Amino acid sequence: MRLKQRLQMTNVASLRKVKNILISYFVLLITCLSVTATNAQDKQQLSGNIAQEKKRVKPPVGAEPDDFVIPKLHTISLINGLKVTFIPFGELPKTTIRLVSNTGTIDEGKTPWLAQLSIDALKQQIHLSGLASGQPLTSVEDDVKSYVGTDNSWLEVDVLEEYSAQAISLLASAVIKPQLLASEFTLIKEARQRQVALIENNLWYVAKQALLSELFPHHPYGNLNLNSELIKRVSLADFVEFVSADIVPGQSHLYIAGAFDQAKLSEVIHQAFSGWKLHQKPIREKLAINYQPRIHFITPESVQLNGEVQTHLLLAKPLVAANNDNYIPLLVVNQLIASRIKLIVEQQPYSARVENTIINNRAISIWQQKIDVGKAHTGKLAELVFNQLEALKTQLITTSELNEIKDYLAGRFILSNASRTGTINQLSFLVQHDLEHQFLEQYVDRIYRVSVNDIQLLVNQYFDTNQMVVVVVGDRAIVEPQLKQIKALKMAW
């Protein structure tokens, strides 16, 4: 018992010893650790802000976006049919004035370049009138901006608020009474000729022309008229006639965005545009989409001469008009395809450039995919692109991938409305495509309503690879055998 007791006591003593040793050890360990930690901290300070290895922190997702609200607009109509929309925007005393007309290359008839040269000439007329008045409108060299499209065209000035009335009067005078010295008109034609001469042999433009000819045979949408010689044929009288017949109040919309005195400008607008006579414009025939899916090869001389190594590929497929219910969901599909193809390209050992677009003509929007790749890799990359489209028909994408696409599109929409010109762009898009304001108000909501099943249905409905037009600009002898290997393209040969 004693022994046992002694043993027990010894054990207790030993245990105490062990305990003390352990305590000492832990104290030492903690001390060491704290010293090490202090050293580590010092080291971190010495080594600067270079991040230490640690668990990755995820970025905060941000707040919920607010509902999109169109700025408080005020629209008036003049007796001659001109519509005017006032858009209060921003805090600076600056005003953007844009006159949009429902005309463009579609109304050129047998005189290619007439729309472009007419807008160029009006632009110059406004610029010269501003100079002659002794009060040029703005500081920028190109003080009048312009655009000419297939279905609509515009002239725009961006001025200090105090010059807004003057700018409106100059715009009105030009469209009501188009006039320019013959010598000035010649200078305008020469300038445009120089610009066209620079691009008429550009292979991307050559490809684009081939694509449009395939999609819209015998229609103005189908012709880029990339021939600088055609410009010479347009006369000063043609310009005056085009402006009088096609830039008319009933087909035009004036936008005033920024800072302005609405009452004062309304009066100025009524006075300035009252002389613009009502002119009935013939109603255009509805465009019938009638194209043959096929592969169009172009082997430019440059390839034959100096062995051009790149291939330019254009894939295209008509979708729907912008006022179709599927238009916004198709924008989601387009973005998804763009993101998938970009990823494919990044994974390849060779370099390639890709870009996809939705071209919005009034009658129809077109999906277009551009691929720029070396001739040795053309077939492989095209096959990966077509396979991707096929995969989207059968495999559902993940919700998280879809949500990223939606967030991107919703965010981009917010930015595209966040400037004077951005707001005008959006509102004139509505007019061009017979859409109501609801289109903009519901845009974000409709983006977010697209489901993974919708994506699959839409890809099946609109992205039939056998219904595409494919334009290949490059070395046919090398590229054609490669493309013939692609199963998805067999129908098109």
Add this chain to the structure above:
Amino acid sequence: MVLSWLSQAWRKILFIIFVCGLVALTGCEQAERAEKSKPEVITPNSPVTAEVSAQTFQLPIESYQLDNGLTVILSTDHSAPVVSVGVFYQNGYRTEAKNRTGYSHLLEHLMFQGTSNLAAGEYQTLIRQTGGFAYGETQLDNSQFVQSVPAHSLETVLWAEADRMQGLSFDAQSLEKQKAVIKAEVNHRLNQSNYGGFPWLTMPQLAFDNWHNNHDFYGDLRDIETATVEHVSAFYQRHYQPQNAILVIVGDFNLLAAKAMIKQHFSQIFSNIDEQMLAQNEKRIADISEPKQLTEKLATHYALLAPNPALALAYQMPARGTVGFYSMLVIDQLLLQGHDSQLYQALTTQHNYKGQLTGGVNFLLGNSFSNNNPMLWTISLTYPASLTAEDVRQIIEQKIAQLRNNMISKQQLKQAINKVKAQLFDLLDYEYGIGRASLLASLEMFDGGAAELNKIEGYLGQLTPELIKQTAEQYLTINNRSTIILTPGDAPKAETAND
């Protein structure tokens, strides 16, 4: 009696002396007061003062500093649900040390190559997914990282900017990759473009004497080639710190909420600068002061790819914050900007000119406000072979001489000021709020405060035709001019040998 008479007489004399003294004293005081109230003579070198009545807008601007030294500038604009965020680090091309040239540019690239939380390229993806965009830009005196995003993504951006202010994560491999990217960029911009670095890179090299101002801003590529992870880390450690940075937010945000987010994400970043090391090595702020130019400078350059001959003239600018600086903005508009400018009109109407006439303050090196002193005002143009450089220089000099010798009309002054204002508003509008953020940061860095923005119109209102003439007389002189004549083709062999 006699005594009392004397004392009476003395009393009168003393009284008269006292009154005279008083009158004299009052007269002196009045003269002194009159002297003081005489209007101070304003010259181009006087500090500018604001004419309040000329101000047509007041933008909300609030600035403060965190304990760690980070300067914060907030400017709300509720026009659209968008915010722009910029972080401006006060180091750029010309504040680098001699053996560290090109490092700011290198860091501009590395800031997108990852942190401990975001892998290489993820910063861009993060911003892009919001629907917004982001980019970095190295300037002469600062490196800026800017983005515009939908307003609801503000916190995501603040987190990401704080994350890369906290630390970067790059290794030798990613460093080498970015070196190659920079080399390709420099090669493309300098060797594959028609006019190379003319005149934006070449003119400061001719016009300035201080090495900081006149070295090749792209840097000595050998400095980049020999850069190690340690070198670049030390550079980052020294310059990419909260006390060397300005955070600007512009757009649609709630002030209180934004301040809370800033506190949450930035206040825990502590400076890791080793002050002792700094003191031993080099001064934190480079001395970029420039001696006054006393004689004209002239150089002839050659460019293999240039389709036409070209000429650039540059004048050293009056200092920021002076009457002369704002006068030069007006002169820039009068002489150079737009088709109504005197030089464009002279060249086109009298000489059937069809070349490209450009230039401005800090030409191709930011906007008129984005750099510290010293600055240049540059005229740059291409011209047809039918003219000589001397012909063109004469035409320009004639117009400038007119400005030195004659007073412009009040109407001309008003028109030019309107053009300056239009340009200022365009800058404020640039890329949603990025232009405004950049301008606020510049004013904070170089003019003593972001709130100066609300006085710029007032400063322009102080200008008179006399001051414009005086500025031209003082600064647009032959002795303050540097000229580069650019000739297409290869340099003649003899000159190549001399080089």
